[in-house]
Amino acid sequence: MIRIERRLTEARWLVVAVPAGSLLAAAFLSGIILALTGHDPIGTWARLLDRGFLAEGAMSATFVTATPLLLTGLAAAAAFRMQTWNIGAEGQLYLGAVGASGIGIALHDQSPVLIIPAMVIAGIVTGAAWAAIPGVLRAYTRTNEIITSLMLNYVAGLLMTYLIFDSHSYWRDLSTFTARVFPQGKYLSDSASWPSLGLAGIAIPFGFLLGMVAAAALWLIYSRTRFGFEARVIGDSRAAAHYAGIRTRRKIVAVMALSGALAGIGGASEIGDFRHVLDPRGLQQASFGYAGIVVAALARLNPFAVVIVAILLGGLSNAGFSLQGATFPAGLVGTLQGLILFCALAGELLVHYRIRFVRRAAPLARAPEKFGAA
Amino acid sequence: MEADKPPAVTMRGITKRFPGVLANDGIDFEVLRGEIHALLGENGAGKSTLSNILTGLYRPDEGEILLHGKPVSFPAPRDAIEAGVGMVHQHFRLAASFTVAENLVLGHRDAADRGLLLEPRVVEGRIADLSRRYRMPVNPRARIWQLSVGEQQRVEILKVLYRGARILILDEPTSQLTPQEAEQLFQTLRLIAAEQRTIIFISHKLEEVMAVSNRVTVLRRGKVIGTVMTGNTNTRELARMMVGREVVFTKKKEGPAQAERQVALELRRVSANGELGTPALHDINLQVHAGEIVGVAGVAGNGQRELAEVITGLRRRTAGSVIVTGRQIRGGDPLEAIRRGVAYIPDDRLGTGVAPSLSVAENLVLKAFRRPPISTQGLLHPGRIRTNAVDLMQRFSIGASSPQVPARQLSGGNIQKVLLARELSSRPLLLVASSPTSGLDVGATDIVRGLLLETAGRGVGILLISEDLDEILALADRIAVLYDGRIRGVVERQDAHVEELGLMMAGAA
Numbered sequence: 001m002i003r004i005e006r007r008l009t010e011a012r013w014l015v016v017a018v019p020a021g022s023l024l025a026a027a028f029l030s031g032i033i034l035a036l037t038g039h040d041p042i043g044t045w046a047r048l049l050d051r052g053f054l055a056e057g058a059m060s061a062t063f064v065t066a067t068p069l070l071l072t073g074l075a076a077a078a079a080f081r082m083q084t085w086n087i088g089a090e091g092q093l094y095l096g097a098v099g100a101s102g103i104g105i106a107l108h109d110q111s112p113v114l115i116i117p118a119m120v121i122a123g124i125v126t127g128a129a130w131a132a133i134p135g136v137l138r139a140y141t142r143t144n145e146i147i148t149s150l151m152l153n154y155v156a157g158l159l160m161t162y163l164i165f166d167s168h169s170y171w172r173d174l175s176t177f178t179a180r181v182f183p184q185g186k187y188l189s190d191s192a193s194w195p196s197l198g199l200a201g202i203a204i205p206f207g208f209l210l211g212m213v214a215a216a217a218l219w220l221i222y223s224r225t226r227f228g229f230e231a232r233v234i235g236d237s238r239a240a241a242h243y244a245g246i247r248t249r250r251k252i253v254a255v256m257a258l259s260g261a262l263a264g265i266g267g268a269s270e271i272g273d274f275r276h277v278l279d280p281r282g283l284q285q286a287s288f289g290y291a292g293i294v295v296a297a298l299a300r301l302n303p304f305a306v307v308i309v310a311i312l313l314g315g316l317s318n319a320g321f322s323l324q325g326a327t328f329p330a331g332l333v334g335t336l337q338g339l340i341l342f343c344a345l346a347g348e349l350l351v352h353y354r355i356r357f358v359r360r361a362a363p364l365a366r367a368p369e370k371f372g373a374a
Numbered sequence: 375m376e377a378d379k380p381p382a383v384t385m386r387g388i389t390k391r392f393p394g395v396l397a398n399d400g401i402d403f404e405v406l407r408g409e410i411h412a413l414l415g416e417n418g419a420g421k422s423t424l425s426n427i428l429t430g431l432y433r434p435d436e437g438e439i440l441l442h443g444k445p446v447s448f449p450a451p452r453d454a455i456e457a458g459v460g461m462v463h464q465h466f467r468l469a470a471s472f473t474v475a476e477n478l479v480l481g482h483r484d485a486a487d488r489g490l491l492l493e494p495r496v497v498e499g500r501i502a503d504l505s506r507r508y509r510m511p512v513n514p515r516a517r518i519w520q521l522s523v524g525e526q527q528r529v530e531i532l533k534v535l536y537r538g539a540r541i542l543i544l545d546e547p548t549s550q551l552t553p554q555e556a557e558q559l560f561q562t563l564r565l566i567a568a569e570q571r572t573i574i575f576i577s578h579k580l581e582e583v584m585a586v587s588n589r590v591t592v593l594r595r596g597k598v599i600g601t602v603m604t605g606n607t608n609t610r611e612l613a614r615m616m617v618g619r620e621v622v623f624t625k626k627k628e629g630p631a632q633a634e635r636q637v638a639l640e641l642r643r644v645s646a647n648g649e650l651g652t653p654a655l656h657d658i659n660l661q662v663h664a665g666e667i668v669g670v671a672g673v674a675g676n677g678q679r680e681l682a683e684v685i686t687g688l689r690r691r692t693a694g695s696v697i698v699t700g701r702q703i704r705g706g707d708p709l710e711a712i713r714r715g716v717a718y719i720p721d722d723r724l725g726t727g728v729a730p731s732l733s734v735a736e737n738l739v740l741k742a743f744r745r746p747p748i749s750t751q752g753l754l755h756p757g758r759i760r761t762n763a764v765d766l767m768q769r770f771s772i773g774a775s776s777p778q779v780p781a782r783q784l785s786g787g788n789i790q791k792v793l794l795a796r797e798l799s800s801r802p803l804l805l806v807a808s809s810p811t812s813g814l815d816v817g818a819t820d821i822v823r824g825l826l827l828e829t830a831g832r833g834v835g836i837l838l839i840s841e842d843l844d845e846i847l848a849l850a851d852r853i854a855v856l857y858d859g860r861i862r863g864v865v866e867r868q869d870a871h872v873e874e875l876g877l878m879m880a881g882a883a
Binding site: 225227236237241245247 | 686688708709718720722726727728730731732736740741743749752753754
């Protein structure tokens with residue numbers, strides 16, 4: 001019989017050994033699948049590593065993908081820390097993009113010193129406001145925030161689509177005939193392009209730098225401020241928080257808004273760093289908001305770990321894109337990525353729990369060998 | 375008792391380990407047919423583990439079990455039920471929206487069970503027989519949520535008997551009963567035992583063990599300390615076996631001259647609703663003076679929680695006024711009550727009294743984190759949180775390996791010390807303590823009681839809400855009895871009689 005028990009003490013070496021073991025397990029399992037489908041496992045792994053992180057320009061591309069993952073990952077971590085389940089980073093990111101692009105268009109002839117902070121602030125405000133809706137509903141009417149924040153993602157997506165495809169909105173480019181027939185957004189001026197930091201030949205986007213600052217700020221908030229302490233008490237036990245005189249409702253709205261603001265920065269960065277235009281289809285296809293939930297979960301809601309996980313997942317997803325081709329179907333890429341995530345999460349379990357194989361009592365004596373071998 | 379027949383239950387050398395704990399350590403335990411055998415021990419002594427082994431919930435790591443002289447092994451609880459072992463749990467396992475009859479046949483197949491269809495008449499008839507035979511009146515068609523706690527317990531016992539149990543295990547069966555209800559239960563148990571059925575009665579209350587059992591086996595730290603005939607022992611000896619040392623319970627010496635003292639708490643015609651929005655408190659008038667301990671006796675569910683919550687601001691009142699040291703409090707705002715010097719020890723220690731995953735150090739500043747020196751300008755000072763914790767852990771001898779340990783890893787007694795340390799160090803004017811010693815072992819109980827008396831001695835008014843009448847009699851200056859949301863009477867301790875209080879608790883006086 002297999003039994004899973006909680007570990008009484010979590011040994012420090014496990015924190016290193018388990019992730020390493022998970023990666024090896026993932027390599028092994030995916031190796032089997034690759035071999036069965038007629039691919040060279042080691043070659044595929046080498047290519048995955050190469051395209052994701054080592055090749056010329058791979059790291060820069062990885063940062064491009066990692067930036068929104070970092071910000072939506074932080075958004076999820078900020079809310080989940082308080083056991084408030086904001087699933088709406090997706091929609092909050094859209095709104096951040098809408099806000100930032102709107103301001104960017106409005107201030108097109110201003111200097112970057114003005115435009116860029118204005119875009120960041122616009123992203124924060126719109127993202128926070130969008131997240132505050134499920135926050136207020138949760139706090140004052142006890143509506144389940146998982147459902148409301150999720151539904152608002154669709155609303156946000158349709159809103160973006162409406163702005164570009166179904167209306168003559170401020171965001172839509174109507175200057176040329178082609179643009180009127182094939183709807184697209186107004187491109188932002190060059191002065192609205194966010195700078196990037198060059199470091200050893202790797203371009204780190206401004207949005208990623210903002211994310212690192214946000215990660216540090218989030219850590220500080222949760223570990224060193226009264227606000228964060230109250231949020232942690234609420235997250236641990238709402239009854240205890242009420243008992244301790246903590247105003248839980250305000251805090252729920254505030255934490256949701258904080259979470260939405262982080263996702264909103266992600267949206268602003270998509271506009272300022274990469275797209276320079278409100279692109280409803282591109283943003284919706286990317287689904288950074290949902291991926292952010294995975295990032296936060298893998299990082300165990302630790303803001304600094306979110307930074308690392310975002311980079312790893314960014315690289316993995318880029319490498320996946322470059323792997324797929326005529327002989328390497330997209331489904332197989334997804335399988336490999338899924339296996340890596342699965343092993344990482346399963347390994348997480350092993351840090352906290354241990355698995356014991358125990359012999360059953362006499363009447364079922366033959367059973368354990370079977371289970372034990374499996 | 376028939377000496378020539380083999381014992382109903384024989385457990386030999388039972389050992390059970392959990393990670394880090396040796397719950398049962400080579401236990402030898404024997405119960406005769408027709409006997410009421412008490413299993414006495416403090417929390418954590420291994421009583422529950424042993425009964426869980428006997429009911430097939432756990433399997434022993436070592437040792438053997440014999441029923442009526444034949445070796446048995448129970449891979450699953452169902453096997454134990456089939457062998458005639460039935461357990462009446464402390465926390466009832468009944469489906470609230472089902473009827474008594476439905477609960478009895480749940481998960482049980484017999485002649486009354488024709489495929490998918492039940493034969494309610496047959497079941498109801500059998501229930502009527504059983505409840506007549508053992509004097510446990512209960513309506514088979516009533517739904518569980520309509521029944522009182524005492525009645526629900528009867529259903530639990532009937533369920534076990536209905537399934538043909540010859541060996542009944544009752545886990546702390548009186549914990550939620552009034553003295554009269556407990557006496558009724560004892561009569562039922564004697565009737566059951568008279569039919570040569572066997573009863574194992576798990577308890578940590580000495581008086582009831584003396585009242586109901588034929589023999590007592592005392593457990594301490596997973597080991598059997600001894601088995602004695604109830605007739606040849608007394609509570610003092612049992613207490614010593616249970617705790618391992620002489621126990622003299624802390625008692626209040628004399629009452630303060632309350633007339634000269636300031637009023638710490640005054641309730642005037644207070645009413646409030648319960649969880650479901652139905653009235654739970656009616657017209658409560660009560661005063662607690664500074665330095666006085668007022669006990670509120672009563673069976674749980676008669677408005678105790680609402681009373682505590684109205685005073686501490688966790689619940690809004692629907693009428694009346696709550697006056698703390700001369701000033702009315704608005705109500706519905708726990709922070710207001712905290713700032714006015716109301717400390718509160720809730721009965722739900724782990725969920726409400728502490729945040730279980732937060733560290734001991736953090737739990738010790740659960741209320742003080744707003745003020746200097748713990749925080750200034752919205753920023754916490756981890757160093758001061760730590761020194762505060764080290765200081766309080768030492769002063770209240772809190773047994774935690776470090777201030778950083780999550781509160782949930784502490785024992786019940788140590789969690790209660792964390793709560794007391796936090797609440798008492800806030801220099802309150804009024805302390806509301808709900809069941810402050812429930813679930814604690816004898817040693818911790820004594821420490822908590824001592825702290826309460828010491829606190830009252832420093833001029834703090836204490837409202838002690840407890841189901842444990844002995845505790846109230848030991849500590850309180852005055853005793854109010856709460857029944858059905860009303861104060862049925864207030865008596866001075868020296869004038870109090872257990873019988874009279876018991877009748878008031880049952881709403882009969």
